[in-house]
Amino acid sequence: MTVTSITNARVDRVPVRHNATARDLAGAEQAAVAMLTALGVDLKREGMAETPGRMVRALAEMCTPRDFDLTTFPNEAGYDQLVIERRIRFQSLCEHHLLPFTGFAYVAYLPGTRILGLSKLARVVELFACQPQVQEQLTQQIADWLRDQLKPKGVGVVLDAEHMCMTLRGARAEGSTTVTSALHGLLLDDLRAREEFFLLAKVGI
Ligand SMILES: Nc1nc2c(ncn2[C@@H]2O[C@H](COP(=O)(O)OP(=O)(O)OP(=O)(O)O)[C@@H](O)[C@H]2O)c(=O)[nH]1
Numbered sequence: 001m002t003v004t005s006i007t008n009a010r011v012d013r014v015p016v017r018h019n020a021t022a023r024d025l026a027g028a029e030q031a032a033v034a035m036l037t038a039l040g041v042d043l044k045r046e047g048m049a050e051t052p053g054r055m056v057r058a059l060a061e062m063c064t065p066r067d068f069d070l071t072t073f074p075n076e077a078g079y080d081q082l083v084i085e086r087r088i089r090f091q092s093l094c095e096h097h098l099l100p101f102t103g104f105a106y107v108a109y110l111p112g113t114r115i116l117g118l119s120k121l122a123r124v125v126e127l128f129a130c131q132p133q134v135q136e137q138l139t140q141q142i143a144d145w146l147r148d149q150l151k152p153k154g155v156g157v158v159l160d161a162e163h164m165c166m167t168l169r170g171a172r173a174e175g176s177t178t179v180t181s182a183l184h185g186l187l188l189d190d191l192r193a194r195e196e197f198f199l200l201a202k203v204g205i
């Protein structure tokens with residue numbers, strides 16, 4: 001991920017570009033053929049000839065966040081209350097099993113001198129979700145990035161997600177979800193601000 005700041009007096013536009021590490025999709029496909037064959041999957045079966053290639057392309061796609069520009073604006077109205085984007089759908093891959101975990105993100109900030117385009121709260125979730133991840137780390141990365149890029153008075157992030165490795169296999173704890181949070185600034189230090197965040201975020205509702 002590359003972040004280069006282009007600043008003018010009013011609108012700040014920061015291109016956020018994904019640096020795809022060198023990918024050898026042909027090599028990955030050969031490896032997928034070997035893996036599936038070793039697992040006893042009959043790739044000669046009708047419909048499966050293209051499966052290793054599809055599998056590799058699907059994984060590569062799920063590990064490629066879309067590029068975007070982070071646009072921020074001066075907080076001219078002096079808005080000093082929480083901005084919360086609720087129920088941002090996200091999908092990621094658990095780094096232990098490479099199985100999906102999917103759910104909702106709740107991302108909030110308490111503005112300082114600048115505000116940002118609302119869509120960027122969803123963009124930043126995708127930026128860090130599209131890679132093999134651990135939910136705790138994903139939560140922190142989103143919160144840290146907003147703190148560092150926007151320098152707001154506070155940041156709050158909650159993720160509520162279902163891990164396929166927990167629900168479809170292994171523990172098979174069907175219907176269970178994992179909730180994680182990361183807080184910075186006033187949302188961490190000020191009890192009332194923190195309570196307001198959780199009240200308004202209405203996680204799970
Ligand atoms: N902390 C954390 N754990 C996760 C996450 N995703 C998956 N896990 C857990 O990672 C653990 C890996 O445990 P292991 O014992 O090494 O793997 P395993 O034999 O497949 O474990 P079982 O799932 O219990 O069958 C499991 O308990 C998963 O539920 C995550 O985002 N955060």
Ligand SMILES: [Zn+2]
Pocket residue numbers: 094095096097098099163165166
């Ligand atoms: Zn897992």
